Amino acid sequence: MGKTITEKILARAAGLPEVSAGQEIAARPDYVLAYDWPGQTDVIFREIRESFGVDRLDEPERFAMFIDHMTSGENPKDLAFHARTRQSCREYGIEVYEGLGIGHHVAGELGYAAPGAFAVHFDGHISQLGAYGTLAIGLRRSLIEAFVSPAVTLTVPRTVRVDLAGRLAPGVMARDVFHQLVDTLGPDSCRFQMVEFGGEGLGELTTDDLQTMGGLAMFLGALSAIVDPPDDARHREARRRGRRDFGHVASDADACYSARHRLDLGTVEPLVVAPHTPRNVRRLADCAGLEVHRGYIGSCASGRIEDIRAAARILRGRRIKPGFVLNVVPTSAAILRAAEEEGLVAILTEAGANVPRSTCDYCYGRAGTMGAGERAVSTGTLNVQGRMGHVDTEIYLCSAATIAASAIEGRIADPRGYLAEDKE
Amino acid sequence: MNDIALRGRVAYVFAEADFDVDQIVGVEHCGEQDMNILLEVAMRSFDPQFAARVEPGDLIVGGRNFGYGHPHYPAMQYMRHLGVRAVVAESFAPGFWQNEINMGFIPLACPDILSAVQRWDEIEIRWSGRIFNHTRGIELAYDALSPRNRAIIAAGGFIPYLRQKLGNRVT
Numbered sequence: 027m028g029k030t031i032t033e034k035i036l037a038r039a040a041g042l043p044e045v046s047a048g049q050e051i052a053a054r055p056d057y058v059l060a061y062d063w064p065g066q067t068d069v070i071f072r073e074i075r076e077s078f079g080v081d082r083l084d085e086p087e088r089f090a091m092f093i094d095h096m097t098s099g100e101n102p103k104d105l106a107f108h109a110r111t112r113q114s115c116r117e118y119g120i121e122v123y124e125g126l127g128i129g130h131h132v133a134g135e136l137g138y139a140a141p142g143a144f145a146v147h148f149d150g151h152i153s154q155l156g157a158y159g160t161l162a163i164g165l166r167r168s169l170i171e172a173f174v175s176p177a178v179t180l181t182v183p184r185t186v187r188v189d190l191a192g193r194l195a196p197g198v199m200a201r202d203v204f205h206q207l208v209d210t211l212g213p214d215s216c217r218f219q220m221v222e223f224g225g226e227g228l229g230e231l232t233t234d235d236l237q238t239m240g241g242l243a244m245f246l247g248a249l250s251a252i253v254d255p256p257d258d259a260r261h262r263e264a265r266r267r268g269r270r271d272f273g274h275v276a277s278d279a280d281a282c283y284s285a286r287h288r289l290d291l292g293t294v295e296p297l298v299v300a301p302h303t304p305r306n307v308r309r310l311a312d313c314a315g316l317e318v319h320r321g322y323i324g325s326c327a328s329g330r331i332e333d334i335r336a337a338a339r340i341l342r343g344r345r346i347k348p349g350f351v352l353n354v355v356p357t358s359a360a361i362l363r364a365a366e367e368e369g370l371v372a373i374l375t376e377a378g379a380n381v382p383r384s385t386c387d388y389c390y391g392r393a394g395t396m397g398a399g400e401r402a403v404s405t406g407t408l409n410v411q412g413r414m415g416h417v418d419t420e421i422y423l424c425s426a427a428t429i430a431a432s433a434i435e436g437r438i439a440d441p442r443g444y445l446a447e448d449k450e
Numbered sequence: 451m452n453d454i455a456l457r458g459r460v461a462y463v464f465a466e467a468d469f470d471v472d473q474i475v476g477v478e479h480c481g482e483q484d485m486n487i488l489l490e491v492a493m494r495s496f497d498p499q500f501a502a503r504v505e506p507g508d509l510i511v512g513g514r515n516f517g518y519g520h521p522h523y524p525a526m527q528y529m530r531h532l533g534v535r536a537v538v539a540e541s542f543a544p545g546f547w548q549n550e551i552n553m554g555f556i557p558l559a560c561p562d563i564l565s566a567v568q569r570w571d572e573i574e575i576r577w578s579g580r581i582f583n584h585t586r587g588i589e590l591a592y593d594a595l596s597p598r599n600r601a602i603i604a605a606g607g608f609i610p611y612l613r614q615k616l617g618n619r620v621t
Contacts, residue, residue: 050598065523077613150545166549168608174616179598213468214515218544247515249544302477303519305468410470410519411477 028278030185031254032220035161035275039144040177047184047282052177056270057138057145059152059162060169061092061129061386062111066148070170071114078174086119090138092129093122095386098393127358127384130154130241130326134233135360140268141261142275146172151326151407154241156223156252157233158264159275163250183249184284185220186211190227192292197442199336199425200235201328201405203289204242205297209307211287217247219284222277224254227291233264234330241327242407245304296440298403299423302411310428316438318422320402321346321429322414324355325389328405331364333426338370340430340444341377347436352379352429353394359384379433391415403429403438455556455575456535458507460567462496468518471546474525481522488528506533509556509575511567513539516557517546526550536575538563538592551599552608560592 029037029044037045039053060067074080083089091111096104108124115122126132130151133139141159145152150164163180165171171178188207194200221243223236231239240251255261258274265271296310323329323337337354346352354374356362362384365371371381380394387393389406396402396415402422406414409421424432427441434444464474472480475492482488493500510529516539529537536556540563550557560581567573571585579594595603605611 050596073609077609078616164545166545167552168548170609171612174612181596213518214541214543217515217541244543244545245518247518247543303468303470305518408520410472412480413520417478 027282028280030220030222030281030283031159031252031275031277032161032185032222033182033281035142035144036182038272045182047182049182050179051182052179053144054177055146055172056088056140056143058089058169058172059092059129059133059138059145059147061094061149062108063095064107067091067111068107070173071111073170074173080174083118083120083173084176087121089118089120090133090136091115091120091122092132093124094127094129094132096392097124097385098382098387125359127356127361128326128386131237131330131357134158134237135358137267137269139264140270140272141255141264142272143268143270146178150244151241153243153248153250154237154326156240156243156250157236159253159255159261161250161252164244183218183220185222185281186216186248187222187224187283187286189225189286189288190223190231190291191225191288192227192290193230194291194294197427197440197445198294198296199332199427200231200238201425202294202297203291204239205299205307205423206294207239207289208245208305209297210289211246213245213305214247216243218249221246221248221251222254222283223251224256224277225288226256227289228253228256228260230291232332234332237330238327296425296428296442298428298438299409301409301420301422304409304423310424310438310440313422313438314440316422317401317436318403318432318438319350319400319436320394320396321350321352321433322355322388322394322402322404322406323426323429324353324357325406326357326386327407328426329355329357329361331361333405334361334365334370334374335368336425336427336441337430338373339448340427340441341379341434342373344377344434346378346433350433350436351394352433353388354379354381355388356381356384389414403432405429453576453578455577456507456509457572457574458509458535459505460511460569460571460573461504461508461534462493462500463511463564463567463569464516465513465564467514469512469516470519471517471521471525472519475528480524482524485528485531488524488531492525492528501532504532504534508534509536509538509573510534511538511563513564514541515543516541517543521546521549526553526555530555538575538581540564551602554603554605554607556603558592558595560590562590566590
């Protein structure tokens with residue numbers, strides 16, 4: 027019986043000839059990633075010293091810390107928190123990255139998303155590194171094991187395979203594809219398992235697209251997501267950029283899957299996820315016309331160059347509705363630079379949007395906070411109640427294109443109308 | 451090890467699929483760290499008398515994919531503070547499940563639990579994978595925890611477990 031890409035990566039990380047789903051193993055992470063966050067990083071640094079007496083790390087170059095939360099409107103307490111983390115990182119020899127954008131994406135830019143690598147974080151959205159063929163798992167508070175021990179203990183997950191086919195229709199984005207998967211497969215369809223993306227439809231999606239889809243895998247119940255590269259060309263650039271080359275790693279044709287699904291990208295339409303849970307997927311037509319006050323394009327899930335291009339395509343030469351607040355927050359500083367070079371930032375700001383520097387803070391309401399009674403369209407990761415500010419708010423998740431169209435009208439609107447209009 | 455994990459009553463049934471545990475304390479309090487405030491606000495929309503009625507050793511029951519969404523810690527901290535020791539649900543969102551084990555709590559997946567219990571039933575849970583509803587004379591199977599997860603719970607959480615495990619190796 028063949029092996030999945032996940033089983034192959036974990037076998038190497040565990041130093042075993044092979045492993046199979048269901049087996050408990052101790053796997054050595056190639057990369058240990060974290061962002062600075064109260065209750066996580068402070069607890070780790072305190073506990074490893076006080077409870078475990080760890081004063082040096084095994085190969086500290088495997089570790090990376092990202093300061094991407096609490097980077098706007100900082101108060102002295104936040105500044106002190108980040109300063110303590112920088113100090114701890116200095117003591118342990120951990121590289122700190124700040125000012126570069128959202129760590130889950132920046133990790134890819136910096137080569138931590140090496141194809142075939144095994145990476146761990148406390149946060150589950152790290153699953154997006156699977157777009158590069160990296161197995162990246164959010165361990166939550168179990169992450170501390172990676173700081174006090176050479177390996178982390180885990181059960182090799184089973185895999186749900188999703189074969190993609192066809193190509194996306196105009197005005198439909200990767201974000202819609204993910205929401206379609208939640209609707210079709212169900213919010214608990216991949217519990218404790220990997221979601222593996224493959225099939226010829228991969229050729230129609232960029233790595234950014236797949237990062238969007240993979241980064242939200244937890245809302246399918248999945249442990250993480252990973253792309254099975256169809257050939258060694260797919261991840262050639264990522265291997266070149268990777269901090270280490272793990273070779274070409276892919277699933278065997280006869281690998282064992284717990285389920286296999288096929289999705290024709292051409293059948294996906296713009297979708298909206300209504301409040302207050304990520305499972306509430308609706309057809310855009312069912313929500314169209316609903317008054318909205320605020321739009322957010324950004325987060326570790328969306329906010330990449332394709333999202334910014336899609337918004338600019340629709341907002342070029344148009345104005346957002348007076349009173350509507352549109353925040354377009356690039357996922358990384360490099361993306362902001364690219365958007366500036368392409369003239370997209372000028373288009374967006376002329377339309378009335380704010381384009382601040384990259385940060386996680388808009389996604390959870392620390393920046394761009396929603397006031398009572400407001401309703402937002404958002405590409406953030408989540409629409410649970412109060413996520414972006416006051417409890418008395420509603421968040422509709424959708425694609426960047428849908429948000430741009432909605433910003434013009436002040437109502438949830440279909441982006442396809444604007445794209446068709448521009449063609450005429 | 452004694453096979454009886456716990457004997458207690460079903461203190462509440464959260465039957466909704468994909469239940470967001472932040473509802474227990476109310477979304478506006480999902481990050482609350484002050485237990486006195488949590489004791490005042492939690493369970494208000496479910497049973498305002500909950501804190502007075504629950505007893506140490508009780509458990510709660512949930513539906514399918516319990517803990518979905520973006521669960522914060524206070525809801526279960528509140529439950530543990532009142533002595534609730536376990537949640538038996540049809541199934542769990544993985545992040546929630548592992549996290550609660552790491553806090554020394556007992557989350558058990560039992561596909562038939564909702565149809566087999568009502569509030570205040572007397573329940574006995576055995577580590578070996580059986581649940582007994584003594585009130586109704588029903589016996590159910592659940593997905594037994596791995597030896598490692600049982601050891602984490604026995605140690606009182608992931609950090610004490612790791613400390614025991616690595617005790618000889620870390621100076």
